[in-house]
Amino acid sequence: MKVHHLQKIHPVTSFHLRAGQWDARRQIQVESRHGYVLSGQIMNRMACSARTHFRPILGVARLATAKTPCNAPVPRRSLFVSRPLRDLQPPNGYRPWQHLPLLKDNTTSEYSWIIPERFNVGAACLDVHCELPQSASRTAIIQLSDGSHSQSESGVEYLKRTFSFGDLRSLSDAFCTMLLEAQWAQDTDLAVKGSASAVLLPQTYLTPVAHLSFLRLGVITVPLSPLFGPEALATRLSAARCRTLVTNSEGLERVRQAAQEGGLEELRVVFVIRGGDKDPLLDPAAEGRPAASSLKLVSPLLEVLSRPEDTFKVVDLHDELAAHAGTQFTPRETRSDDPAIVIFTSGTTGPPKGALHAHRVLLGHLPGVAFPQEGMPKPGDVFWTPADWSWIGGLLDVLLPALHWGVPVVARDRGGRFDPEEALRVVQYAGVTNGFVPPTALKMLRAHFPLSSPDGGAEPLVHMRSIGSGGEQVGREVVQWSKGVLGCGVNEFYGQTECNLVLGNGGGLPPVLPGWTGTPIPGHVVDVVRLVDDRNESNTGEEQVGQRCVVCAEEEEGQIAVRYPDPVMFLGYLDNPKATENKFATCSSGHKWLLTGDLGVKGSGNAQGYFRFVSRDDDVITYAGYRIGPSEIETALHHHPDVHLSAVVGVADPLKMRTEIIKACVVLGQGTPDSDINANKAKEIARWVGERVAAFEKPKVVEFRRNLPTTTTGKILRRTLKNSGSHQVAEMARLGRTTMSGEEIGDADVIFVWAEDGAVKGA
Known part of the structure; x- marks a missing residue:
């Protein structure tokens, strides 16, 4: 798979065109300050039309093109086509790669990526739509809130508010200007390019405003789940060294709890949004009115958000947006490989790791x-x-x-x-x-x-x-x-935080084959590999560095792997070069592969080209679509004063709704009599954990044990706990019970087992 930067496709002449400038030799007119090309005659090289309109991508209008005779067609590979194509219908049916940063070689059916050297996610999602009035007025976000403004056919009332791309950009312009000025920031620059800021919000129109504003500034954005507890927030905010945070009142209280434990020294400012009827932009009367006009109706809060014990400044975001309404901001130029987003993994083998992605990850x-x-x-x-x-x-x-x-x-x-x-x-x-x-x-x-x-x-x-x-x-x-x-x-797809959406099925792909996850998405090279212990010298006579692997045969089980480089692939883990190195392996052909850690097989015969996901190759728990590592839950358990040892595993969901449910295996400290081990104790421990981690990480089953099974080297035998736990909850579900004693289970190491009603009983 080839990954091309725009300027590297052909021997090129690079030049700059300003807005409105016309270059007759290349038949191209640049009408935008944000993109490569807004409009141009591409002759008959593009299948869509002879007169093709291109949307802008980023800061300075820059075009790289091959040296061609006057009036000759512009080579197709010289342009990166990236634009909203909602109302563009190719005349010969749907050919997906025409909508995407891919080129298909019809002779080999292989795809090549076209990745611009300079690209900014924020500009691509906002500024590209605001060059023309008809594009800026298009709906970007449809916000549904509780209220009596509208009523659905079922009789349930909603408050509906639509935000256009122009609305989002005006809010983002005010946000960016506010961060650049930040007179109350205590001499701290909140918009340093390459620094990190976090967003802790549910689905609201201000969530994309915050993310895209940080990205337009060249700041790394860190999305955080509203379900995270104080400890989970502290871990991620500290690891990413976030300077600012955008959240609501509920998130503010959890961050305050996290700050009490220390470790948030770099957090300078917390912006708090107004929710519900306190948000003037969600007022029913605001529908159809530009966001900039609605901001003028914002009145300062009477309550004081900051407290004397706060280690950070607390600021009313709506108030600041109103103060900077009407300002304009030009996105900072970023390279496609510049850091853009940190998304934390599930923490399978330790604390959650921050997967750092570049701006190209969107493409x-x-x-x-x-x-x-x-x-x-x-x-x-x-x-x-x-x-x-x-x-x-x-x-x-x-x-x-x-x-x-x-x-x-x-x-x-x-x-x-x-x-x-x-x-x-x-x-x-x-x-x-x-x-x-x-x-x-x-x-x-x-x-x-x-x-x-x-x-x-x-x-x-x-x-x-x-x-x-x-x-x-x-x-x-x-x-x-x-x-x-x-x-x-339903079209299934497969990926992970470090390298997402690489397998699947859907439009333009081979037909769905029952029992198989799908085929590689165009642009990605996927295979199944097996690690080998081979430290011998390579064929070049140079010592081989890093892990080695071999490609598996068809129907042979191994790790699903993605060939490097790939624009969807992460840059690495934050401050963890060893874990980054262990994520990759090199085969004898010299190709480098990203190891997903998931087991799979590739098909043969009628299933040739298809892949099947078999199982996780680690201790990750799959619950309701979430991938959850045990480390963070076990840390919360260990903080409980009565817990001596613990291990967290996933057991098969007896109701077959969530794949697995979380089971906490606990050994209490000495001095706790068996008579004190009961359902109330189990609920208290589950509640303790739920208050410190994400809500979906709360254990559904708690098992009290006299000891944990281990290997001769002291490693916990999680597979033993997993298998026995699956049998236990299945039996409890069959009997319709939420508790069982060790005698009833028939295991001398087990004292008592408790399960939530919803874990073993249907609704």
Whole structure:
């Protein structure tokens, strides 16, 4: 797979064109200060039309082109085509690579990436849409809130507010100007290029404003889940060395709790948004009014947000946006390889690791979004996901690609829980056509809205165009149900935080093959490899450095791996070069591979070219679409005064809704009598953990043990705990019980087992 930077494709002549300047020799006119080309005659080289319009990408208008005779067609490879194509229909049917930063060689069917040397995610998602008035007025965010402004067909009332791309950019301009001035920042520059800032918000219109503002400034943005507890927040804010944070009042209180424990010395300012009816931009009267005008209605808060014990400044974000309304900001120029986003992993083998991604990660995601979403973008597309925008699935599988393409995104804060009835109402009311819905959510929808007609003859409840899903296997039954109830099937995809959306199925790809995850998304080279212990010298006579691997044969189980380089691939882990090095291996051909840590096989015969995900190759727990590492939960358990030893594992969900549920195996300290070990004690420990980690990381099962099984070297035998735990909860579910004693289980090492009602009993 080739990865081209724009200036490196041919021997080139690089030149600058200013806005409005015309170069007759190349038949190109630059009309934008933000992009390579806004409009130009490309003769007949592009299939879409003889007169093709290109959207801008970044700061300075710069074009690299081959030396061609006067009036000759501009070589196709000399242009990076990246633009909202919602209302552009290729005449010969859908050919996905024409919408994407890919070139296809029709003779070899191979793809090449076209990655510009300079690229900025914020400019690509905001500024590109605001060059022309008709583009700036397009809807970017559809915010649904509780209220009486609107009413859906089901009778449930919503407050609906739409924000255009022009609205988002005016808010972002005010935000960026505020950070640059920051007179109250105590002599601290909050907008240093390459520094980090965090966003701790649910699905709201201000979430993309905050992320894209940081990115336009060249600041690294760090998305954080609203479900994180104080300890989880402290770990991530400290690791990323965040200087600023954007959050709401609930997030502020958790950050204050985290600061009490120390470790947030670099956090200087916390911006707090106004929620609900306190937000003037969500007032029903504001619908149709530019955001800049609504900001003028913002009045200063009467309450004082800062407290004497705060180690950081607390600022009302709406007040500051109002004070800087009407200002303009030009995005800073960034290279495509410059750091842009830090997304923390699940912490499988230790504390959560910060995966650092470059600005190019957005371009690398586009094929993996377009194919499972059946050729997005298309006219009328409206995108929504119930997943938090703080995860790579919500942020880079939905929000940023949609904004890049000009597709409206629905924002609905669901309060940290998934409600099937609410989800269907959102789809109906907002006119959602495309969705990213995690497998657990699909299974909950299926349980709540079963097929009314087994033969599928009944009319679907909604008519969606496409649904993508990933994180765990969906299953054939769910796909068939989705067609009958949601109006379309489900396209699965595969990836991880470090290298996302590399396998899948969908528009333009080979047909879905039951039992197989899919084929490589165009642009990515995926294979199955096996690590080898080979420290011998390479064929070149030079000593081989790092891990070595060999490519597996068809049907041979090994690690799923992605060939380096790849624009969707991370730059590395924050302050962890050893973990970064261990993430890669080199084979005898010289190719470097990113190791996913997941086991899989590649097919043969009729399944040739397909890949199947087999299992996790580590201790990660797959719960409701989340990948959860045990380390952070075990740390919280160890802080409990009564806990001596603990191990956290995932056990099979007996209700078959969430793949696995979290089980905490606990050895209490000496002096705790067996009579004190009961359901109340288990609930108290589970509650203790839930208050310190993310809500979805709270254990659903607590097992009190006399000791933990270990190897001769002292390593905990997690597989033993996992297998016995799965048997225990299955038996408890069969009996309809939430507690069992060690005698009933028949294990002398087990004292008592407790499970939440929802873990072993159906709703």
